[in-house]
Amino acid sequence: MSLKKEYEYLIVGSGLFGSVFAHEATKRGKKCLVIDKRNHAGGNVYCENVEGINVHKYGAHIFHTNDKQIWDYVNSFVEFNRYTNSPLAFYQGKLYNLPFNMNTFYQLWGVKTPQEAKEKIQSQIEELNIQEPSNLEEQALSLIGPDIYEKLIKGYTEKQWGRSATELPAFIIKRLPVRFTYDNNYFNDKYQGIPIGGYNKLVEGLLKDIEVRLEVDYFEDREKWNALADKIIFTGKIDQYYNFQFGQLEYRSLRFDHEVHDVQNYQGNAVVNYTEREVPYTRIIEHKHFEFGTQPKTVITKEYPKEWTAEKEPYYPINDERNTEIFKKYQQLADGESNVIFGGRLAEYRYYDMHQIIGSALKKVSVHFGDE
């Protein structure tokens, strides 16, 4: 006879996936324990309060979705503001609006009508006459022409990947959306915004009345944690779960340099991309603008793409052939588990936006609990 365990679910990782799962399981009367190796809950959406400003500690996070159900879900925990992402690009002392739209085309060429802009782009593409792009540079040139590519894409992309655009595969860029209206809204989604009071409010809402233990690494004593609960929701790295037996999955990493400035407004916008290769960072984020802050000081973050090594934070999965093959092997093992559910960006080795993570957690919950 097996003894009843203390918890029904152990949730490894308190990011959005783990928090949504824990919330939904608790709502269904299940006893949950959430553990996280960091000293705070929330995973990568966590914000740190500096000078009264919510600083997005692991990179700027802007919530956007087309899915009304997901929008209503997050708004049931915290109200969202009307922040609209409209980044700028800084190139050789000049500013350009993003995403590529009539404002950008006016700034680049002085063209004022959509017809003029289309003709300009088309003539640039035709002049190059690239038939079969063999690398990212040729691909981008064949889609958008040299002016936009050189000023707004090349340096930024090369910094992001740490390699020259001619060494990068063409498939990385499939489309380069252009908009022939004067519209600087980065996203096409119906809903977007930032939680009023920051993302921690969302996570606190999800984890309300749920036991959370911080600074606890599952791998330091996995037998002990396994013994505590009937089922495990695992949102950490899947290769680590299987002791790297098929090899390590690779990532790109980032370094964030946060700076406090004694000015009320540093750059007048939340996001400014630096598209020259010579400037070592890719973006400067000024966090207060996400929440229309009026604090006397400001906090900015310079974002530097970095090679990933095992001790650095894994940010972006590298879904190339090698890693995809390795991941498939781990996934096969995971599919055979009856008491462990794998979910989230690290366990699924996939880049997910927040709304997608929430959608995927809600889906797994409903399949698991047989709601459908």
Ligand SMILES: Cc1cc2nc3c(=O)[nH]c(=O)nc-3n(C[C@H](O)[C@H](O)[C@H](O)COP(=O)(O)OP(=O)(O)OC[C@H]3O[C@@H](n4cnc5c(N)ncnc54)[C@H](O)[C@@H]3O)c2cc1C
């Ligand atoms: C730089 C950057 C910018 C982004 N910007 C946006 C954006 O603007 N809009 C958007 O929608 N999405 C954005 N995202 C995506 C967003 O961060 C993710 O969708 C979301 O945070 C993923 O949640 P998760 O629960 O899967 O993972 P995570 O948030 O990474 O949570 C996993 C948790 O598990 C814990 N953990 C891991 N291993 C262990 C272990 N062994 N023991 C205990 N705990 C463990 C970790 O400490 C972590 O807290 C961005 C991502 C990055 C990297």
